[in-house]
Amino acid sequence: DADVTQTPRNRITKTGKRIMLECSQTKGHDRMYWYRQDPGLGLRLIYYSFDVKDINKGEISDGYSVSRQAQAKFSLSLESAIPNQTALYFCATRDTDSPTAEQFFGPGTRLTVL
């Protein structure tokens, strides 16, 4: 089984709808991250969490919210989806606070907002 899983893998929704993307991990890591990937823009950090009580905004948090339900689960919500939130979303985890530590990525969720 994959260490970092994301559900759903693909989602099409309409403008104004609320949507939640979920991330689960079995790696036992405290640190979890949400990124979005857009063609030609690379990955940009939306939110990150160092533990269940520590949530931090990233570079592009406007229009998004997150919930860390447990060490293993970190959800990303779009309260009212808009077309420019169409992107590929990745969850990632990291096991230590060391800036040299590797991040482990999930397979991604492709979101389309019509």
Next chain:
Amino acid sequence: AQSVTQLGSHVSVSEGALVLLRCNYSSSVPPYLFWYVQYPNQGLQLLLKYTTGATLVKGINGFEAEFKKSETSFHLTKPSAHMSDAAEYFCAVSDRGYSTLTFGKGTMLLVSP
């Protein structure tokens, strides 16, 4: 603020040719540098990283990168490209005080027979 610049959104090589993907960084202190690869329909995985010590870093699948402080560069190379190397490659930087990564915009490597 730290940042990375990847020169070339697409690089095309023939199978067996040298692969060179360029990355330059901007940081007020010597950074930690990473190369990640994304194969089609997959998440990113770590190729290699530079932390301290030896400036030539070897990674998986025959890739290596050299940290050059004087040029603020961390270019990725592979002597002989394989078809299976076709993917998108991302350079990333981690400042010494933080647990977040800043990614470049990515370079798509195309390998032709």
